[in-house]
Amino acid sequence: MPLFTPLRTRYSRQAAFGLTAAALLAASPQIAAAQALIPLPLDGEMTEIDAATLDQLTADRFEASSHRGTHIEPVAIDPSVISPLRPVEARGRPAGSAIRFDGESRTLDFALFVPNPGQMQALRLATQSSINILPERSRFRAYINDTLVGEGRLEHFTEFGVVEFPVGSSVVLPGQNHVRIELIQYHRIYCGPEASFALWSDIDLANSGAVLASADGISGQDGFMMGIAAAAATGSGIEIRGAEGLTDYRDEWISQITQRISASLGGDPIPFRFTRYWSVQGAARSAARITFLPGSANSVTFRTSGDGAQVMVVEFIPGQRPTALPEFTDILPRISERAQPALIDTQRPVAFSEFGFRTTEVRDRYALIEQRFRLPEDYVVLTNDKAEIKLDYIYIPDLPSGSMLLVHINGNNMRLLPLRGEGGQLIEQFPLSFEARFLRSGMNTLTFETIIPGSPADLPCPTQDAAMVAIGQGSTLQVPYSPSMYLPDMHLAFSGLTPDSLQVNDMTMRSFDSNDVVTLRAALTGGENAQTAALNPRLHLLSLEDLGSIPMGTYQFSRRAVENVLLQNPEAGPIAAADPGQNSLLRMTERRETGAGFARSWDWLRGGFDATLQWLHPRSGTLLENWLLEQRGQAVLIQLDPSQANQIWMLRAPDSDISAISSALVAARTNAEGPRGQVSILDREGVWHSWVAPDRQPVLLEPVTLGNMRYVVGNFVSATPIRYVAGLFLFALISALFALRLVIATREHRE
Amino acid sequence: MNRRRFLTVMGAAPALAMAGAGSGAAQGLLTSDLTETAMPLWQAWRDSFLQPDGRVVDGLQRNASHSEGQGYGAVLASEFGDQPAFDRIVDWTEANLSVRGDGLLAWRYLPGEVNPVPDSNNASDGDLFYAWGLVRAAQRFNEPRYLTRALQTAQSLAERCIMPVAPGANETVFLPAAQGFVHADRIVFNPSYVMPLAMREVAAATGVAELARTAQNAESILLRLAQTGPVPDWVQVTPQGMSAAPDFSANTGYEAMRVPLYLVWSGLNNHPAVTQMVRVYTRTVQPGVPVPTIIEPASGTVLEASNDPGYRALAALVSCAGTPGETGSLMPPFDPSQPYYPATLQMFAMIAANQVTPQCVPI
Structure with missing residues (x-):
């Protein structure tokens, strides 16, 4: 006898339900008051369902509820994870997750975090190369902590290809490791500088690094640093x-x-x-x-x-200042410093080694070797005083005709040294004097450019294991004396910017959101010049709508010019001039001008007069406007008022990438050319283009003495020589007139 | 009788007290208004699973809709104050699933079929959540008509889906449906159909006290079931006692994974059924490794696992809420590309954490 009575619930119990509901509605004033706006369906007569049908329907229900997620087969799971490589130097223009090696040979350094060396299986490198690369001879080598872990060929041209080098735990340190990757690339058809420009290989940082057996045990600060490297590599931030x-x-x-x-x-x-x-999971x-x-x-x-x-x-602790985070101070390892280049002395030969240059051997047909150094921030030489490099260098005999070594200072070519005739001999202290006015206060760049044509140029270069040119670190640079002077330039404030320098106002958020401000503040951490930081520099973040708040000093430019820089598509040309066909007034002007021959002559004369006047007394506003109309960029730095030398105003393009801008700011203070002059534009390639006012006047920062007088006067006169020539001419004229009058007066007296 | 007095009478005070304790232990994190702090998640869920006509689509189930999904959607829409979406859900549900005539909903709708509702039997959890959504919406949107409809559902649930575990017994059980689960020799029920908080709130709003009493009984039943391990998907009550229903599913799977979620949401963080799943998750959940979705309760063997973020969120909530002193959970961000079911559970895990254990925000 069953203990439980089978309960086959009939569907039609509406009478009882209706009574109960009515009773409840009566008992509940709130519900009773409600309007029953949702009609119940008509009461259909339900039939009994037989047991077999019911079981079948119930089985359907179980079937449906047994598949409710994305089932993962255990064998399909690859538990390995990648700890990506982290470049130790700012590139200035991060472009996705790839880092580029260009030229014939290149070496880059990376940090690699391995929380648990026991889990390290391999070093993975994902590469893709230019089709111009000759795969049979182009190769790369990877080192971990100076131990060679593998060598591979550059043979992936259409997509990234992966190579893994097994790495034992003995090579790897827990925490931070140093990875060095060297690439040697040959052109598959040609040899020479032109061929060198066509060589590149990319490494996909997001898919390159330490292959760890699993994420198990990845934690702590090393795990966090590994995560940061991945955040940088993937661009997720x-x-x-x-x-x-x-x-x-x-x-x-x-x-x-x-x-x-x-x-x-x-x-x-x-x-x-x-x-x-x-939050919702984003794309990255x-x-x-x-x-x-x-x-x-x-x-x-x-x-x-x-x-x-x-x-x-x-x-x-809510509501309290961040007074102390005891663990935090020393908890994160330091990958690299954002340090400014070395400051060198003036008036004495300074060995290249003193500002970081190491003897460099060149194996490439084209090589650009750049070395930064700093001069004092109050260093100004505008005269034709000479600086001198005494160069130690050597090159192999029988280099092809046309081989040369070019020496540049701040992008200006100083000397061309033909590499012929003295091959195989060490040339010591070869004197190269150049005008010191090419030097600047703050950061300077000394560049050596070697050009060695292919021989023959229409075949791949022969394997070149030995260096063709070498430059010695014993070379010296001597720069002349400068009185303590200042030439208005945003570099002074820029080099001293700190996170606290960032200034925002009510309109800033139209162009910079809070994420951008934090990212910029972080980018300005480290790398500042302590001397200029003491000037309390300020970087004002502005929106285009707030352009009027920038102090213009004696300069001027239109809003249209700035919009032309920031709002134009890089591929497009300048903002088109108004179509005369659209404007009757312009059409009338055109007719008048085209109809009158003398008007063209007048225009020619007026243009010549303007050019002459510009030469005599440059009108910077016009020049700046014209310069801006030719530029395109993602950010603009402005400092026009020399009386506010510690203030910079920054604008950005609406579609600009704040990480690219931040990276360019970091690079400009550590290892690349930065913004200069009165207006500087960061283009889409991460390069700064600066406009320097031709009429800026030096400011003397020390008393005039007998010792510095010649230099001070020389700088003032050299800044705008025409003014002093005109002044002296006027003085001479007045003196002559006075003398003439004196002679005449004296003679009158005698008579 | 005000709500608190009513709940005290019905034995709900312990649950609320625990919920309050959960909030108090938030160590500075307080329950937030999700319409301000999590609106993008609702928008993502709505865009992914709610059709313009108000049908909640389960893509993995032949794009079917269930009374469960409609009920879940109604609760979510009311939680996020989205009355247009709520009205669309209700309208579609009334037009397509409310075909029985007793206020309960047919459990499934199959689009494209000649007869899209081939089985007019209900699913009591779908009805319960639908009623709960109506109750909450009535308060949130100040619409008494929703309450009227909730009353009809509550009354029918009490009448057709609640029965004593044995003749003459005081303890009641929440049947999975009006038909098909009461046999001559046993009653089969699904522990995950019991949502104590929903049953109490519906009971309080409609006056159908049986729901609250059954919730209290269910907590007691779950306590007994959890003595030996995680609660299974299906349970049978026989004269010999209560055990897993092997011909249904004796595993702890996609059904039973909701049990600890609903208990936590109801403020019962320390319930043994929660503790049992905390043990399972502590042993099995690791970063990058799929989260178990089907477990053999006796041995703890993982039979199936998934990378769907919703299941990971569920495990993270249970682990955090069920571990005293834990702050910050390992819930991943909401991913609308996952299937409907884990996505919805992830939304529920968020609501539960926000309401009961705000200290369990995702780190």
């Missing part, structure tokens, strides 16, 4: 989550942490982006994150999040 809970001290907390991380990273800055705790998966959680003490821990991101969890 570092996510900041939960910052809204920091309330009044948000900026202080964010600044402290992002700047510390940025200082540890060196190299290209990584963009930061704010997210909420609850987060690899590194900083998450703020309120707690009872300030502390830092490292965890791996559910999406695989390496997370630095910062617990903070």
